[in-house]
Amino acid sequence: MPCRVMWFRRDLRLRDNPALLEACTAPRTVALFVLDPALWGPAGDARRSWLVRSLHALDASLGGTLVVRHGDPRTVVPHVAREAGAAAVHIAADYGPYGRRRDEAVEKALTEWGVPLIRTGSPYAVAPGRVVKDDGTPYRVFTPFSHAWRRHGWREPPDPPGEVEFVEPVLDEGIPAEPDTDLELPPVGEQAALERWSAFRDERLGDYATDRDRPDLAGTSSMSAHLKYGEVHPRTLLADLATLSGPGPDAYRTELAWREFYADVVFHSPVSTREHYRREFTAMRFDEPGTGWLAWCEGRTGFPFVDAGMRQLLTEGWMHNRVRMVVASFLVKDLHVSWQHGARFFMRHLRDGDLASNNHGWQWAAGTGTDAAPYFRVFNPVSQGLTFDPDGDYVRRYVPELRGLPGRSAHEPWKAPAGSAPGYPAPILDHAVERREALGRYEALRRR
DNA sequence: TTTTGAGTTGTTCGA
DNA sequence: GTCGAACAACTCAAA
Numbered sequence: 001m002p003c004r005v006m007w008f009r010r011d012l013r014l015r016d017n018p019a020l021l022e023a024c025t026a027p028r029t030v031a032l033f034v035l036d037p038a039l040w041g042p043a044g045d046a047r048r049s050w051l052v053r054s055l056h057a058l059d060a061s062l063g064g065t066l067v068v069r070h071g072d073p074r075t076v077v078p079h080v081a082r083e084a085g086a087a088a089v090h091i092a093a094d095y096g097p098y099g100r101r102r103d104e105a106v107e108k109a110l111t112e113w114g115v116p117l118i119r120t121g122s123p124y125a126v127a128p129g130r131v132v133k134d135d136g137t138p139y140r141v142f143t144p145f146s147h148a149w150r151r152h153g154w155r156e157p158p159d160p161p162g163e164v165e166f167v168e169p170v171l172d173e174g175i176p177a178e179p180d181t182d183l184e185l186p187p188v189g190e191q192a193a194l195e196r197w198s199a200f201r202d203e204r205l206g207d208y209a210t211d212r213d214r215p216d217l218a219g220t221s222s223m224s225a226h227l228k229y230g231e232v233h234p235r236t237l238l239a240d241l242a243t244l245s246g247p248g249p250d251a252y253r254t255e256l257a258w259r260e261f262y263a264d265v266v267f268h269s270p271v272s273t274r275e276h277y278r279r280e281f282t283a284m285r286f287d288e289p290g291t292g293w294l295a296w297c298e299g300r301t302g303f304p305f306v307d308a309g310m311r312q313l314l315t316e317g318w319m320h321n322r323v324r325m326v327v328a329s330f331l332v333k334d335l336h337v338s339w340q341h342g343a344r345f346f347m348r349h350l351r352d353g354d355l356a357s358n359n360h361g362w363q364w365a366a367g368t369g370t371d372a373a374p375y376f377r378v379f380n381p382v383s384q385g386l387t388f389d390p391d392g393d394y395v396r397r398y399v400p401e402l403r404g405l406p407g408r409s410a411h412e413p414w415k416a417p418a419g420s421a422p423g424y425p426a427p428i429l430d431h432a433v434e435r436r437e438a439l440g441r442y443e444a445l446r447r448r
Numbered sequence: 449t450t451t452t453g454a455g456t457t458g459t460t461c462g463a
Numbered sequence: 464g465t466c467g468a469a470c471a472a473c474t475c476a477a478a
Contacts, residue, residue, distance in 0.1 A: 133476095140474060141473090142455085143454080144475055147476090258456085329458095371455075374471065375471070375472095376460095376471080377458045377470090379459085380458080380460095383459080384458090435459085442471095
């Protein structure tokens with residue numbers, strides 16, 4: 001009896017999954033996940049933990065039939081297809097630099113055995129490469145892209161597959177053990193993603209346009225990791241948002257558009273995940289990571305808003321977006337360390353670490369990317385904290401040394417009486433001085 | 449075809 | 464204390 005393989009990657013869900021629907025046109029389907037050492041190794045505990053939990057959730061929703069194999073997909077996927085006697089292997093297309101190379105190699109190997117690799121859908125509402133200017137070239141600026149992206153539209157979410165027999169006629173090596181870590185993770189998996197979304201939609205979306213900038217409030221959706229693993233498809237969220245209007249829903253659509261924009265940029269310029277998108281910055285002078293870098297990594301810079309963000313990252317594998325911008329600006333413009341170091345650190349520690357969004361977010365902060373922040377836009381880590389964490393609740397939550405400082409005074413411990421923030425370091429640098437230094441380096445680059 | 453205005457997320461300085 | 468200007472250069476779309 002013919003069977004097909006559904007190779008899950010970043011689409012760990014059953015609903016709104018066109019590739020799965022295609023795979024389920026056969027009477028029997030093998031649900032496969034391949035644990036690729038090239039991705040598992042650098043992922044870091046937060047992403048590994050999330051993935052393991054998400055695989056357990058997917059396995060449960062498949063009635064325990066998920067097949068997990070360990071190894072290089074280039075050899076593992078063709079082997080599984082042959083062991084199962086599969087007529088085809090189905091995937092959602094991956095548009096990242098590594099994923100594209102991997103899928104082409106897998107496709108080549110499969111074709112030698114007469115098995116087609118069939119791509120249906122992608123992790124995006126509009127596949128990267130589809131939105132182009134009238135002259136056929138890609139957008140380099142967000143706002144025009146987002147308008148064209150909205151005009152482009154997307155298909156309605158399809159229904160989940162009906163009666164399907166998932167089988168495991170091949171060896172199952174099992175889901176790996178979760179890393180031994182103290183990370184605090186929220187509920188994981190498709191069901192958790194949908195519950196998280198509906199709670200956010202009903203309770204927070206209305207105020208999202210303003211509250212999303214407030215790390216002391218739970219104003220963001222926290223959907224990023226769910227989206228990264230494809231526990232929910234952005235199309236599902238967009239379809240839900242289509243019934244709503246107002247500044248909140250509109251702001252959320254724009255955030256989804258950013259995710260798609262950066263995926264599109266990386267599709268057209270894979271090298272921009274490693275190098276400055278704006279080539280003229282290759283001549284920019286950066287410092288090698290030193291003691292300041294270590295203080296930044298550990299959340300011990302003496303700037304409460306920066307340290308709170310870094311400690312949130314280390315304890316939760318996540319950081320509020322406003323704070324990501326502030327710590328990124330601090331590393332690049334106060335410590336003069338290039339964005340690649342920060343981006344790598346984030347990718348190791350974030351549970352939602354997405355190469356395109358992460359690295360281009362960093363490039364935005366560094367002024368080297370698309371829609372680059374003007375070079376003179378240097379975040380002041382203290383005034384950012386006072387503005388977006390006005391009562392100091394966020395910094396006290398993540399920096400216990402500051403808990404003796406009431407209200408907004410927690411943002412300026414150096415003004416408090418000696419001994420009121422025991423164990424908390426003095427600022428490692430003078431922001432006004434380093435701001436001028438950063439502006440000087442940009443000015444030197446401009447004069448060349 | 450050319451021109452023009454706008455463009456995620458800010459800060460500082462001086463009047 | 465408040466407020467406007469200045470801080471580039473370039474992409475894109477609309478007029």
